[in-house]
Amino acid sequence: MRFNVEDKVGLIGQIGNHFGNRNVSIQSIVQFDASDKGAEIIVITHEVNQGQLQEALLAINAIPEVKRQEAHLGCL
Numbered sequence: 036m037r038f039n040v041e042d043k044v045g046l047i048g049q050i051g052n053h054f055g056n057r058n059v060s061i062q063s064i065v066q067f068d069a070s071d072k073g074a075e076i077i078v079i080t081h082e083v084n085q086g087q088l089q090e091a092l093l094a095i096n097a098i099p100e101v102k103r104q105e106a107h108l109g110c111l
Contacts, residue, residue: 036077036078036080036092036104036106036107036108037075037076037077037078037104037105037106037107038050038075038076038077038078038095038101038102038103038104038105039073039074039075039101039102039103039104039105040073040074040075040076040100040101040102041073041074041100041102042069042070042071042073042074043100046076046098046100046101047064047066047076049095049098050064050076050078050095050098050101051064053091053094053095053098054078054080054091054095056091056094057087057088057090057091057094058084058087059080059083059087059088059091060080060081060083061078061079061080061081062079062080062081063077063078063079064076064077064078064079065077073102075105092104092107
């Protein structure tokens with residue numbers, strides 16, 4: 036998943052908590068291009084129950100600093 040976000044301290048932790056609280060295991064999470072204009076956060080998960088993933092995404096997209104979810108790709 037790719038999120039366009041404000042560059043705010045603790046935001047990666049909030050995103051991780053929303054995944055973890057719904058038993059979605061993160062394989063990798065990384066932030067790119069942090070600046071005053073925002074940042075991009077990329078999250079790769081392990082295999083996951085789609086219902087739990089959707090619950091986590093709803094919660095993450097409700098975080099005020101998350102501007103938008105840019106992409107969500109399933110297994111390739």
